Amino acid sequence: MILTGVALVGCQKASDQAAAPAPTTIKIGLAGAQTGSDGQIGLSMLNGSQIAIDEWNAKGGVLGKKIETVVLDDEASAQKAVTVAQSLIDSGVVAVIGHFNSSCSIAASQHYNDAKIIEISPGSTNPTYTDQGFPYTFRVCGRDDQQGATIATFLHDQLKLNKIAILDDKTTYGEGLANVVKKSFEEKGGTVVMFQGIGKDDRDFRANIAVVKGSGAEAFVWGGMYGQGGPLCVQLRQAGLNIPFVSDDGCQDQAFIDTVGGNAENVYVSFGKDFSTLPAAQPFIKKYKDTYQRDVGSYSAYGYDAANVLLTAIDKAQSTDADKVAAVLKSQPFDTILGKIEFDSKGDLKEAGYVIWTVKDGKLQVLPSTP
Amino acid sequence: MTADSTSTLTEILVGGISRGAMYALVALGYTMVYGVLGMINFAHGEIFMIGMFACVYAIGAFSVAWGDHIMLNLTLGIMVAMIFSAAYGYANERIAYRRLRKAHVLAPLTSAIGISTFLQYFIFLTVSKDTVNFPRYYSDYLTNHHINLGSAEVTYLQLTILGLTLVIMTGLFYLINFTRLGIALRATAQDQLMASLVGIPVNRIIAFTFILGSALAAIAGVMFSMYNNVLVFDAGYRVGLKAFTAAILGGIGNIPGAVLGAMILGLTEALTTLNFGSQWDDPATFAVLMLVLMLRPRGLLGERVADKV
Incomplete structure (x- = not known):
């Protein structure tokens, strides 16, 4: 109009x-x-x-x-x-x-x-x-404080998990998000059993995965982009660890699916609603x-x-x-x-509307059970 | 120690050794060139990266040409990668370094840094600006099968990487110390003028060093991209830096030293991740390097055979 x-x-x-x-x-x-x-x-x-x-x-x-x-x-x-x-x-x-x-x-x-x-x-x-x-x-x-809270809520309230591992790419974005997920998850009474960062051009995650394996984590959270999130998820599965892999809007890209494969299971990504x-x-x-x-x-x-x-x-x-x-x-x-939007006095959206997506039929799709 | 933490430690060690073995394959190229020419070939990391791309694109072409024969295509892919990398390595020497051989030591070093940046952007602009996936169809067999080491698993790929490193190290050591070619290499390393006077084709010997080192880097590149599942134009920079550090740590110019240094580096990184988190990998690595250099300025194995191949 x-x-x-x-x-x-x-x-x-x-x-x-x-x-x-x-x-x-x-x-x-x-x-x-x-x-x-x-x-x-x-x-x-x-x-x-x-x-x-x-x-x-x-x-x-x-x-x-x-x-x-x-x-x-x-x-x-x-x-x-x-x-x-x-x-x-x-x-x-x-x-x-x-x-x-x-x-x-x-x-x-x-x-x-x-x-x-x-x-x-x-x-x-x-x-x-x-x-x-x-x-x-x-x-x-x-904002990532909204996004991180969505991830923490999903892990704790929907998947009913209590122990998670978090890895980030040490960038403003990745580390910032990882910190929010950690804080929100701990506020809900959960435990973060591993909280580490890795260089943005590292693509060998074997050592981190070994630590996660030994820590008894029930889910793996990646704060970063698809360029590393893809191989990380693949290496996690190759190591025989099939726990939920949860990432952020940085992995909301077809390139991520191209790396992890269209039939990847237990892979979740937070993002805005499906347009x-x-x-x-x-x-x-x-x-x-x-x-x-x-x-x-x-x-x-x-x-x-x-x-x-x-x-x-x-x-x-x-x-x-x-x-x-x-x-x-x-x-x-x-x-x-994407619908009607309104800015607040800071320049943020009044409503962010993060939801959890998952991999299905070679595509990222909104997880049906999320509100 | 509980069974759980033992298996974690074993897995950490396996991961560290595998990473170290890949650093080692690259470090061998650094150390060989230094051994013969006394120069640091900073473009070596890019030769390693070019190997990755050549292999993946060749595999793609072969599977289009005659179908998905895993062993055949993979073997041919590795060979194409070696040929490509060797050609680039040779061209580097011929174009950028040969004329500077008698120049001040900073001239070839700067030239090498220039070549490194040039090749990175060349691949970036002409081949791929984005990450490329290693075709998993070809790596699945090696990554999904494993042997058990206690309660930890060692994949076939990790065994392959370690095996290749040891075989290549032994081969190089033998070549340099027990063959006629090795004698020529060592003579060139000691004194190029004298070597040429006794009839050693110095230019060809040096070109051979670059070709051999580059072909090894290509093998490392293929292993690395299989192991990490993806390849990207700037992958050579970081691995190159680590491999260079490893070569220095072990005593640059020394073949077993490069492998030793690389293993120490890989294990330091893995153990740091276990105990302090991977964000401390780089500080820990370079702290180890500084400590070793303070105690042994020529590196761990550097003193005995310094400035030799």
Whole structure:
């Protein structure tokens, strides 16, 4: 509804300004990991945003101007993310959709805020990102304190387990999530029998698995990305340990299934609700497949929504001024393909809606018994 | 000690030795090149990584060409990997190092670091930007069968890795100390000019060292990617660093030293994970290295045969 309305306004504006002598554009930055071990998931997020922006441009752009994207790769490195942020600021973007990795979004957020640029992350779930109190920082996904609590509740209340082992990748995101799972699980009266971290480029987990075997853990929690989560899960099974393997939104990617196999049992992943069956998401899913010749990634819809929410807010504010856009973002609900969303004063979603997914028939699907 | 903790310890030791054996296969290449040329070939980790990719892509091509014959395709895959890695290793020597042989010691070292970065990005940009899965169909037999060691399990793959390492180490030791080629290698290591004066083809001997070391790295790469289930363009950097550390620890230039150093490294990491958690692996490893170097500056086995192959 909003989309169509906005599009009509956009068309009118565009035709009005067609006669203007110097046609200008509105620049939007798309930042995130496109390469490296998180490249697949990051790229599917950026592609989602790109589709939304193309749709707006097809309808005439925003504020009567075409939208120009500046796409940069932060290689999932916080250091690189700062360089990317500087280049985006220098190139004159009015807002940034990104980054993907929490460490990158956090490192870049200071710079965007100093430059008065709105940053909307489709995938950074670490609490610190919005807890820094920056006025121009937003996200359209949940927070790891919500996600970690969901995992802990699932393990303790649904699977009725009391002893778990936790391993993380020592990144802002992975370690942050692992800490929340540990805290939530212990608050419920459970015991964490192993709590370790491992380097982000280590892929031999035999020693950790031996420790888990000896510890009597009833489930294994991985806080990190699919690039390590996949081989970890495989090595766990090869060692004959068939306890539940529970991971986070970092493993919510087809690449994870490609590694663990489509028939993997007892594998769970926490993520937002399933959008593949929502009627509102169908045109987007089809368009994504037609454009990129592959299925949507888990964060594609979030990338799409972030772009739509941003452009809608710019249109409603009738300005690209960060203060005005932020005020619009925080004052009203937005319709997205994931349903109605609303931001709180920090820039977080008022409702995150994490659910547990599992591997079934070669795909990740929502576990039927989760609410 | 309870039965449970004994089996955990055994499994930790098995895992540590397996990891050490893979470090050893890479460390042998470092130590051979150093032994002959007195230079650190930092691009060796990338040669190891190229081996992984060559094998997996070759297996893919073979299974398309004539079907999934596990033994045949795997053997051919390893051979293709060895040929690829050897070719890259030879090209490195020919292009980047040969002209710098008489230059200041920092010149070939810097060149090697450059080659290392170049190869990493080359594979990244032309072959795969993402992790690639080792075809499990080919590794399942080795990873799913095991022998029992007390209450702990040792997979066929772990036995293969350890066996290969020991065989290759022995072979190299024999080659260097008891063959005519070995004499030529040692002569080249001692004094290139004198060696060439007595009719030893120094350039060919050095090229042979690179080819042999690179082919070994390819074997390590295949084992490593089978063992870890995935391969990625930057895998060589970390393993290369660890293998280099192992070579230094054991006394660089010394063949059994490289294997000893690698085993100590693998076991240190595994025991650290058991006692303090894997987040302490790297600090512990390098603490051991510093301690050993303080007590034995030339490494554990370095003194007796230092600066030899």
